[in-house]
Amino acid sequence: MATTEAVPVERRRSLLRPVVFALTLTTVLALLFGVPWWSLVLSGNAWPVGVQIGGTVVFAGAAVAFPVLMMLGHGRRHLDGASRIADTTLGVVWQLFVWAVAGDVLRLGLLSGGVADPLRSRIVAAFTFVLAAGLLLWGYAEAMRIPRVRRVEVRIPRLGAGLDGLKVVMLTDTHYGPIDRARWSKGVTEVVNTLDADIVAHTGDIADGTVAQRTAQSAPLGDVRARYARVYVTGNHEYYGEAEGWLQRMGDLGWEALHNRHLVVERGGDRLVVAGVDDRTAAGTGLQGHRADHATALAGADPDLPVLLLAHQPKQVDDAVTHGIDLQLSGHTHGGQMWPFHYLVRLDQPVVQGLTRHGARTQLYTSRGTGFWGPPFRIFAPSEITELTLRTA
Structure with missing residues (x-):
């Protein structure tokens, strides 16, 4: 009897999922595009009718086109254009939304002041x-520049004296994507090679x-x-595309893929x-394995030795x-990438x-990322090439 009743319940749930998704998407888009539209075009601006109509058409057209373009670009077809x-639309409308909300606070202040x-x-x-506009221009320049080197010393009590000063250079979240950054990739490699990494x-x-x-964007990694x-090690985005292909590609470029080894x-x-695990x-x-x-x-590793772990x-x-890991290196968060998105990242990630420091032994270093994902902007979250110098206690 219980099994018979479970079938229609599950069917109702499966029918509700697309409805809930559609309502959630519509609500998010309405807020994301609607709040800046109201602030810039409507509210009490008393712009000429032509300006109001033109602004409304722009915002409405962008709101309709945006999900379609996202599916075409980031879905199975991977259309770079x-x-x-x-x-870019996502980055622009996010900043307009953020500052339109902040503008409402200013609106209250002006109202209380009699304006x-x-x-x-x-x-x-x-x-x-x-x-x-100002932050988007600055954020675009930050996203496109060769990352600065961020230098960090990490003291590891179990590290032997012979390894004191060992230099680990960390890259993460390069996100070679629809914007051709082959020259940028070459520039990153040139910086890394000046650091004399172990x-x-x-x-x-x-x-x-x-x-x-x-292929062209990843080629400089071979140098x-x-x-x-x-x-x-793999990140979550490898699993949106072809993880096995990227493991093979990195092997061909001379890198050791620490695929749970x-x-x-x-x-x-x-x-x-030096160990690595797949993304969570x-x-x-x-995918098998x-x-x-x-x-x-860690199978076969001497438990008395210190462990550096790569985990996305x-x-x-x-x-x-x-x-019992001594130091874990991770990326993924991009440092929030576009303020104030880091508050949302913090809901999902511990750092x-x-x-x-986590527990009695383990330390975690989280990079803000070398590249960027999606919107070509970095606002109050600069990219980095990380130079970690390991020190004994």
Whole structure:
């Protein structure tokens, strides 16, 4: 009897899912595009009718086109032109939304000060537009520049004296994508090679798209130099495209893919285990042998040796603590990428950026990312190439 009743219940749930999704999407789009439309075009601005009609057409057209372009660009077809337009639209409307909301606070202040419409609403509209436009221009320049080097010292009590000063250079979230950044990629490699790294690590999200689409952009990774090892683990975006293809591509470029495995680096008579696990989303993709498996990654490693672990997402640190990892390197968060998005990132991840301690032994370094995803803007979240110097206690 219970089984018979469960079938229609599950059927009703499956029918409700697309309805709930459609309502959620409509609500989000209405707010995202509607709030700045009201602030810039309508409210109490008293713009000429032609301006109001033109502004309404622009916002309404963008709101309708945006989800379609996102599906064409980031769906199965991977149309780069659609991605570029959709991603840029997302960045622009996000900043307009943020500063339109902030403008409403200003509106209240002006109202209490006795400033009447249309002047009050026009001041708010100017505030919203000027701040959003200025930050978008600056954010675009930040996204497109070669990242600055961020230098961090990490003290690891179990690290042997022979490994004191070992230099690990970290790349992550390069996100080679619809905007051709082959020259940028070459510039990143040139900077890395000036750092005289012992180990270079890439903690995933190499690209958005297939290996064939991003061959030219990823090619400079083959020129990266490291004294002992170049190591890589998958991020969640590899599993949106072709994870096996990117593992093969990195192997062809001379990198060690730490696909739930480890290697040992030795210097001055002391050794360091360098391990890697798949992204936490890998298990849900159905790919055979893909999942975050710390036990397999550390199988055969001497438990008395310190362990440097590559794991794409900061939230994988709980498993790192369980397995006695000394230092985990992660990316994924982009430091929020576009303020104030980092508040939303913090709801999903334990850390947004920087060096943090978890448990008695484990430390976690979370990079803001080397590239960017989607909107070609970085606002109050600069990209980085990270130079980590490991020190004994």
